[in-house]
Amino acid sequence: MKKTACNIFLYDKNYIFVSKIRLNHMIVSSNKLRILLLCLFIVLPYWFYSINETKYGLIYNYYKDFDVDSLAEVGDSYYKKNSLDSALVCFSIVSGKYNDEASVEMSKLCAHSFNRCGVIYLKYNSYEKALSMFLRALEICEQKNYQTYIPKIYNNIAHVYYLYKDYATAESYCEKAYELGVKNQDEEIQNIVLKNLIGLNCYLKGYEKAQQHLKLLNKQHSNNNPTFDYYLCISNGAISLKQNKYSEALDYFLRSVQYADSCENPNQLKYSSLSNISKAYSYMNKMDSAIYYLEQGENIVSSHLYMDLLADCYNDFSEIYRQLNDKPKYLSYKEKYLNIADSIFNIQGFGHIKDMQFLHEMDKVEKQIYHLNDVQMMKDHQIKLQQQILFTVVGAFIVILLLLLMLYRQNKRLKESNDELFNKNLEILKSDDIQKKIRQQVQIEHEKQAEPDDSVENKVKYQGSFIGEEEKRNLQEAIQNVMDNTLEYCSVEFNLDRMATLVNSRTKYVSQVINECYGKNFNAFINEYRIKEACRKLIDIENYGGYTIAAIAESVGFKSNANFNLIFKKVTGFTPSVYQNMAKKRQNTPPDSLD
Template sequence: MNKRIFILCNILLLLIVSLPLLADDMLNYEELAKLPASDLLQHGDAHMKLNHTDTAMGYYIILAGKYNTAMDKSDKYLCAMACNSAAQIFHQKDNYSKAFELYLKGVQICERNNFSDLLAEFYKNIGNLYSTFQDFQQAINCYKKGLEFARETGNTKTEIKLLMNLSGISCYADLTDEAKIYYDEMMKFAGKDTLIEYFGYLNKALILANEKKYEASIKCYEQSAAYATKMHLAPRFTGSVYGELAKLYEKIGQTDSAIHYCHLNTDYSEEHNIMYMLVESLKSLATLYEKTGDKKNALLYKSRYLAVSDSLFSMNEFNKMKNTQFIYEMDKNYQKIASLTTDKEQKDIQIKTQRKFLFIISGSLLVFIIMLILVYTHKRRLHHAYKDLFNRNNELLQSEQENKKLRIEYENKLIEERTKNAQLTITMGKAPTPEKNDKTGSLEKENEKAEETTGDSDEIKLYSANKLTEEQKENLLHAIKKVMDNPAEFCDCEFSLERLAALIGSNSRYVSLIINETYNKNFRAFINEYRIKEAQLRLMNTSQYGNYTIKAIAESVGYKSHTNFIIIFKKITGITPSIYQKIAKEKE
């Protein structure tokens, strides 16, 4: 009856275990791959707390597959953590090869990014894998590496766990002296972890058993069991103590005590559903009762052992099938995520290249804009400078026009006064002395003398000019100014020194010398100044000359070559005629 009930319980347990598979969350891996690394890890950890290991595995695998070298260092750290969590689930599902693969991937991520604190955890877990296969030496090597990293980074929590493992496994490897060293180092952290006192009793018992101090060892085992019960540690801790006590009593030949602790272990395992412990304790009871000659109990526990082992085997087979499919899906999704990650890396490289190209274009555009701004600023400054020159030239021109107007008015008044004086003289009966005879007559005489000395040297000409009286010079200069007051004369392209001399009834040499002496310039420079000033007036007169081209303005003031006009205009005013015309139009 008990046997049937027990089998039914195990079948029920089998159904309960299978429910997560039937109700497994259908994860959309492509959509989840878009989540940030922190969100994926949080979801995975949340499902682990709810014991939804399959769903948690999905999140961990996605995050592990997202790893790439272009990620932020913080995200790489989370990927390494995901590798560790996923590997632990594979370890629990007895898929040691996949667990080992993910542990190694995590180690590679940590070594590339100097995550020494995580390396301690990874080497601890890899050591646990070797311990499962009772490869104690490899396990010890991994634990030692992990211990170095834990101490290097100040990871006390992992350091304590590694010291616990090293102390215990050194006993299984018959390295009692090393076990003692690690035990002493572990006990230095007493009070910092609730498991230290438990493992303090348990590992001490193992060391004493190796030293064949069985009574002391048994006492330590009992203390560890009492502590586990007191601190409400996981059932496997108490069960492990009962199992070790049964082995120790069997080893020293105390069969009754061995049977007692086997029964305790059996009841405890059944109560807490620790199946692997139950199978081991039932098998030990069958063997022990057979040794004592109690065939009835031997047969009973043997049959129970076979039933449970068959049930456990069936459950393991079912889990294996489930895990095989699950692992296949996980691996497929892992590869898919890895492929997506590769595509993302290629896109990131492409984006970086495009960004670099865009940066170059932006830089070139910025330089171009700066150049435009500089050119614009320079043009504005130049335009202001041209405006200043225009205003200065305009002021000088207006001043000269005012002076010219005043001079003409003065001369006209002077002529009026002389006319009045002449009329008054006639009225009084006096014969006026022809003024022309004094001025023009003297000029004609001088002209005759100049003609006689046409072939003389420059010294003779200068001497002849110096022979003119101050009054004659003044009269000659007055006549020159009077002619030059008429733009129609000097704006004629045929106007020359000879024509000017003819218009004032004088000699060209006298005229040239008077211009040189008065204005300190030759006739060409003298006439250019008059023509350019007239050009300025016409460029300012936009109502009459606004539609004139520069060439037309040049021809209107006597220049046959508008190029020559532009050069002379800029030399005298400081700006070109086109700019002068433009500024004049702006001031309308």
């Protein structure tokens, strides 16, 4: 039907072209001639359509009373001659005569007819109708246990999913078809399915599977087999392409072109080779060569009306011109691709196909249950199933209950551990504050007794390369004085140089004293004081309760919030947010409950 429509379309275009030539030569002709030509232009398509409808009606009326055996043979004869419209009419008549009481031979003919209808609809790019025909054929074969024909149907269903680029589902159906083909010892279907599996393996990048299937295919053929050589080149080329060995891949693909002419479906295989050659050149950034070989592939698929391959070809062209930043050509080929893709691949149709497949599977399950003869067995099975479910539910409930209990006890222990750790942090802060006050009082008394030129600031002045014990002690006192009596360390810019300036010393001596007297480096020493100051602010809910963690981190001298969180947890054992939440809970808890 589509081919007829296509011929009508081409005929109309030629007619318009001829008409325009004549009008150019007869530009001074009368208005009557123009009106006549316009009428012909309007009426001509309807005339062809009526002829087409009459043709189908004549075929149907001629064959409708034939017996199914003769009609199936006629349909096969038309199919081999590529008279698909006539073949479709014959197979539709045969398949329409199927019923559940049909004999085994009648069922086989009907299954064959449904399958052939599906293949014809595939060639017409009507994929939903095709799948519905295949599923109907599969249903008949399963009902009548016609196992030898099922692999062909599985392979055809895989073809539908392949066209919709659902390669995983297509591969699963091909694997089913191959298993049944081996079981039925059908070498022909094994050969066909193995070729399809190799192609699908390459699409899914399952190159190891492809090599295994190539070995199986080689076992079925003698030496000098061009089909095997073709798929071997394509598979090895795809593997080389994956490994970025572009020159090696290109060599394999070029060799595959030579074998394609000797295979079945040479045009489709040759296009696949040319497309892969183009892809290899594009990876090598040789876009002129990529375009050249893709144009050769376009000539093949467009002349033979392989619409799905033509869509892929235009999509590849658009990708090449996108890489070349040629926007007009990119948009032109993208539009061509979308036009074809919209006409033969629509998402709603694919969804409908999935639904049909699901309904078919569900129908199979329902029929299997329906044919169970022993009702008591079903009841016993249901009772056992209910018992299993009950035991499972009770067991699951017990397990969940135990898990909840364990979780509760774990949370309780964790809370107690956190409370203990929080209390220790509070005790450390209190101890630091007490020691700080003691040091301040000692310093005040010391300053009263000291001579005016005997202050800590003057004591730590020295220029030598060696620092004695007295200088160390004086420098430590100066450093401790800065840390106790100022908040300089809370500045983001505070560093070793600033500390050396404040204590009137050199940086290396400051670093040496901190390492020797406090057992840590400068950064760790300063960060510890900063974290303690942050802790004071976090527990001071009244003054700092509205501050964010980031704001508190910045206020104590941390540039990075992430670094603050890391060091805070290292020092206190808590994250800042948990520490703040615990402080808030303590504030909201009555005093009596703290004991």
